[in-house]
Amino acid sequence: MSASIEKGISVLKEVIDAPIASYFSSCVHCGLCAEACLFYTESGDPKYTPIHKLEPLRRVYKQEYTLLGRFAKILGLSKPVTDEELEEWKPLVYDSCTLCGRCSLVCPVGNDIVYMVRRLREGMAISGHAPEGLAGASQRAVEIGSPMGVKLPAVKAQMKHVQADTGIEIPLDVVGAEYMVLMSSMEIINFPEYLAAIARIMKQAGKTWTLCSEAFEATNSGIQIGVSDIARVLVQRIVDGAEKLKVKTVISPECGHAYTALRWEGPNLIGRPYSFEVLHILEVLDGFRNAGLLKTSGFEEAKLTFHDPCQLVRRGGVLEEPRRLLNLVAKDYVETGDPGKMNWCCGGGGGVSAIEEAEELRLTAFKVKKVQLEATGAKTLVTACANCRIVLEEGLEHYKMDIPVVGLTETIAAHLTAKE
Numbered sequence: 313m314s315a316s317i318e319k320g321i322s323v324l325k326e327v328i329d330a331p332i333a334s335y336f337s338s339c340v341h342c343g344l345c346a347e348a349c350l351f352y353t354e355s356g357d358p359k360y361t362p363i364h365k366l367e368p369l370r371r372v373y374k375q376e377y378t379l380l381g382r383f384a385k386i387l388g389l390s391k392p393v394t395d396e397e398l399e400e401w402k403p404l405v406y407d408s409c410t411l412c413g414r415c416s417l418v419c420p421v422g423n424d425i426v427y428m429v430r431r432l433r434e435g436m437a438i439s440g441h442a443p444e445g446l447a448g449a450s451q452r453a454v455e456i457g458s459p460m461g462v463k464l465p466a467v468k469a470q471m472k473h474v475q476a477d478t479g480i481e482i483p484l485d486v487v488g489a490e491y492m493v494l495m496s497s498m499e500i501i502n503f504p505e506y507l508a509a510i511a512r513i514m515k516q517a518g519k520t521w522t523l524c525s526e527a528f529e530a531t532n533s534g535i536q537i538g539v540s541d542i543a544r545v546l547v548q549r550i551v552d553g554a555e556k557l558k559v560k561t562v563i564s565p566e567c568g569h570a571y572t573a574l575r576w577e578g579p580n581l582i583g584r585p586y587s588f589e590v591l592h593i594l595e596v597l598d599g600f601r602n603a604g605l606l607k608t609s610g611f612e613e614a615k616l617t618f619h620d621p622c623q624l625v626r627r628g629g630v631l632e633e634p635r636r637l638l639n640l641v642a643k644d645y646v647e648t649g650d651p652g653k654m655n656w657c658c659g660g661g662g663g664v665s666a667i668e669e670a671e672e673l674r675l676t677a678f679k680v681k682k683v684q685l686e687a688t689g690a691k692t693l694v695t696a697c698a699n700c701r702i703v704l705e706e707g708l709e710h711y712k713m714d715i716p717v718v719g720l721t722e723t724i725a726a727h728l729t730a731k732e
């Protein structure tokens with residue numbers, strides 16, 4: 313057997329675990345997952361069906377772990393997976409999957425296709441087939457502390473600007489604060505209004521909070537590239553920061569995958585429970601609302617609609633909180649088609665927005681969102697993930713649609729009563 317074939321087979325054998333084996337063996341080839349995937353529905357190209365994206369992994373599973381597959385391999389009826397084939401598959405495993413989970417939700421036998429794609433990504437990354445954009449982001453996240461290379465001085469500069477704008481001091485490294493606030497690089501660089509909103513909301517609610525100089529970044533490129541070791545290092549950094557500051561709650565920012573990575577996967581990644589609670593900012597705001605600590609006045613004049621970030625809503629379960637919050641400030645709120653857990657992805661999650669080569673396909677996949685947004689007649693699009701926000705802005709710009717995209721936290725903060 314050539315070295316190329318051996319390498320291809322051995323990396324994929326490594327990532328086939330019990331759930332993967334049971335998912336492949338229970339697939340009834342119904343094709344329902346295909347109709348759920350925006351890359352297939354919007355391109356019409358069968359190579360983008362979820363189950364086809366997993367083909368190298370399926371073949372190794374069959375050839376190595378089933379009797380019929382072994383015979384087929386011996387008789388030369390099923391060809392072995394090579395390293396070259398994995399390279400060819402790169403655009404299918406990375407560029408055309410946002411890990412949005414829509415396919416997993418519709419599968420009648422409960423196959424978690426997102427998990428399967430992530431395991432395949434793990435094999436691809438280990439064998440050197442991850443896209444450059446994601447590999448670079450992961451390296452920067454581990455070495456510098458942020459996938460976009462943001463360092464503490466940039467955070468401090470933003471703190472200074474926000475302090476000047478709001479007149480509120482931004483706390484850093486306060487031991488014993490109730491909340492530790494995380495941000496995504498995207499918010500630090502592109503959306504300083506998020507930090508300003510937090511400062512104003514916390515002041516009105518009368519809560520103590522802090523940023524952490526050793527762990528300010530929430531995003532987890534280890535999850536996107538599919539390498540658990542990187543994901544673990546990034547989660548551990550936040551855990552160490554939160555435990556050092558002895559905070560009660562860590563607030564995940566307006567970022568979808570950061571929330572699922574930290575809240576739902578983090579304890580398994582580091583092998584122990586946290587000594588603090590993790591909440592998404594919208595859960596915190598909804599809790600404040602419920603406790604009468606979020607006092608707003610006035611309404612948005614424009615017709616609003618909401619884009620559900622997949623990782624937050626479908627995968628993370630934060631479904632009703634954004635709607636209750638929107639109702640505080642929206643006079644005219646309209647849902648898109650397929651709202652909530654069946655919402656269509658923006659097309660740039662799961663690391664896709666960091667892959668330059670994926671841009672054209674991403675904009676093709678955006679067509680479903682475009683049509684749905686047009687049908688609402690909304691004048692402003694609200695969301696709760698900085699990555700979705702950038703991808704939505706690019707999609708709207710591409711299709712010449714003049715709809716501003718705003719974050720929900722800043723929208724709420726804009727309506728705080730003067731008492732804050």
Ligand code: SF4
Pocket residue numbers: 348349350351361362365408409410411412413414415416425426429
């Ligand atoms: S997770 Fe989303 S993007 Fe990926 S295959 Fe499934 S439906 Fe398509």
Ligand code: SF4
Pocket residue numbers: 338339340341342343344345346363418419420421422423425
């Ligand atoms: S929906 Fe589930 S059972 Fe049907 S083809 Fe997809 S993975 Fe297989």
